[in-house]
Amino acid sequence: MNDNNLRIIVIDDDPGVRDAFKEILTQPPSSGIAEKGAALFGEEMPGLTSCAPQTYELTLTENGELGVDAVRRALERHQPFSVAFIDMNMPGIDGAETARRIWVLDPNIKIVIVTAFSEYRPCDIIHIAQRDDIFYLRKPFNSEEIRQFANALTHAWDTERQREILAQKLEAVNAELEDVNQNLQQKVNEQTxxxxxxxxxxxxxxxxxxxxxxxxxxxxxxxxxxxxxxxxxxxxxxxxxxxxxxxxxxxxxxxxxxxxxxxxxxxxxxxxxxxxxxxxxxxxxxxxxxxxxxxxxxxxxxxxxSHADDTTPQPADLNEIIEKTLTMIGRELSPKTEIIRDYGELLPVRCYPQKLAQVFLNVLINAAQAVGEKGTIYIATRGVMTASNADPSKVEICITDTGQGIPADEMTKVFDPFFTTKPVGAGTGLGLSISYDIVKSHGGEMLIDSSENKGTTVRIIVPVGGGGG
Ligand SMILES: Nc1ncnc2c1ncn2[C@@H]1O[C@H](COP(=O)(O)OP(=O)(O)OP(=O)(O)O)[C@@H](O)[C@H]1O
Ligand SMILES: [Mg+2]
Structure with a gap:
């Protein structure tokens, strides 16, 4: 399959010349056109046999206006010409003006001005056409010359289009790279x-x-x-x-x-x-x-x-640890505080149970203090299963309260040691920072989300095989 653009337009008022173009560019060279060309243009055709035969899709028009019109229609069909051979001397608009008008419509087309007389110098034609990448073919010419022009210029046209497509792709890839770069930068900032x-x-x-x-x-x-x-x-x-x-x-x-x-x-x-x-x-x-x-x-x-009291890690059921912790803090809870348990089935987690109990204790006491006299504490646990060995299963614990919430400007400080909003003597401001440290030492994550006057959710995620300490 040939995807090259082999559409050529010939604009010449001389029917003999148009016929000659037709024969030269649409027939294989062996069909006697060499002799016909020689007869028409009065020249021998050296090297004809060396030219690779190529069949072009030819449009022939007899004056400048018709030529410009044909170019317009071709563009509308999305089948532009790659090359135009334009006679310089025609009734109506001449070749240079025709070239100028065609280029206004289609700046990509390659134009060859065919001229028989010398009163137009190339610089005159360039001046009228307003572009200097114009080619000249002086009559008398031979068919080999025409074939070479057709071959070289259709090829150049294709190469330019391919270059354009590549440039567009490059631009798209660049834009993608820019995106990736930005994401990376954001990731770097977050990680930092x-x-x-x-x-x-x-x-x-x-x-x-x-x-x-x-x-x-x-x-x-x-x-x-x-x-x-x-x-x-x-x-x-x-x-x-x-x-x-x-x-x-x-x-x-x-x-x-x-x-x-x-x-x-x-x-x-x-x-x-x-x-x-x-x-x-x-x-x-x-x-x-x-x-x-x-x-x-x-x-x-x-x-x-500093984990000064570390013991050996052991498998533990986190639902059980949470239950025990709830019993421990019973007296901290107001009788009007509702506790909703939504325990999922959990794999045993390799951990320091005392330390995780301390985490739950701190978070639950915070929740109890936040809800005050009346409110709800919702405790949900679930297993996060992943098939991949690289990311083993995890356990997620969400403790949500309907307390006063945390103002947005304090959200970044709650894990800071000694940050407390509680009255002197009521809080040391160490609960969350110690808990954060413990969860991190289990290879886990601790996240907090809160809306002022609505409530707070603390999410604790620990890998099942986590308790490396
Ligand atoms: N569930 C919650 N609802 C509203 N605010 C909270 C909640 N949990 C934490 N906070 C805010 O984060 C601050 C820090 O909590 P953290 O547990 O570290 O310390 P504390 O409770 O003030 O004192 P400590 O836990 O050491 O007795 C609290 O003072 C409070 O302002
Ligand atoms: Mg606390």
Missing amino acids: ALLIQSEKMSSLGVLAAGVAHEINNPISFIHGNLDTIRKYSASVTKLLQKYRSLEEAASRRGGDEIQALIAEINEFKAGHKIDFILEDIVSLADESLDGTRRVRDIVRELRGF
Whole structure:
């Protein structure tokens, strides 16, 4: 199949010339055209046999206007000509003007001006046609010359079109590459942001674990001493109560001197609120002990940052862990909080069960605190099965609450250590950052989505074989 454009138009007022073109370009060279050409143009035709025979699809027109019209119609049919042979000297518009008009319609067509006389110089024709990529054929010409022109110019036309198609394809590929490039850039930005975040997390983790370790010792002896002071104070209070009995007995029986001393003691007691101090000292010690207990809890959580308490990973049923966690936090939940369980069938996950329990605990307590007096916590679990070995099965846990939600400008901070919006003493701001770290150490992901005044969803995804630690 030949896809080349072999459509040629000949515009010449001389019927003899048109016939000659027809014979030269539509008949194989062996049919005696060499002799006919020689007879017509008065020349020998050297090298004719070397020319590869090619049959062209020829349109013959007898003047410039008809020629321009034929070009227009060919374009409308989407079958443009590749080459036009145009006689220079014709009645009506001449060859140069015809060429100019044809090029306005079809700038791709190759034009050969056929001219017999010399009053038109090539530069005149270029001037009229307004393009310099025009070819000339001087009469008398031979049929071999015409064949060579036809062959070379149809070939050039095809090559140019192919080049155009290639250029278009190249442009499309370039655009695609640009797209890919942009996507890659976006991916790089996202990965860089994640990397920065995880770097920040791990360096803060190390720092926090160090601080936790340093705090642990003094807080232990402060706690121990407070406990002892509380016990001592109970003994001292008891002793003072015994003195009070002695005081009463002495005031009943004693002389003036004793009465004066008792009055002095009573004055001192009133001035220094001794009765109040004796009552208050125990609750002060109790409150302080509560405080040190809380500091110890924080220290324990901080240690989670560096996995100081790692045990061996083992297969665990995450639905079961969530259930146990829910039992643990029972008292944190308001009786009006509705818990909806939507547990899917899960493969056992190789993990550090204590640590994942800590994650669920933190997320569920956050949800409970967010819903407050009344609301719903929806817990859904499901297995995410994948056939590929490269991406083994995962387990996904979604914990959604109908609480107050998180304002958009705080969303980027919730995983930051010490970020809390809770009143002093109510939150340390470590729950989510520790949880994030634990899930990450299981090769998983932790994502949070929230709408202010509507609620929050925390998604935890862990690979079944994840717990590498
Ligand atoms: N379910 C939720 N609904 C609304 N806000 C939330 C939710 N979970 C987390 N937050 C917001 O993210 C902040 C950080 O949570 P994170 O659990 O890390 O710390 P915290 O709850 O404030 O304190 P901690 O958990 O250490 O006691 C919270 O103070 C709160 O503003
Ligand atoms: Mg929390």
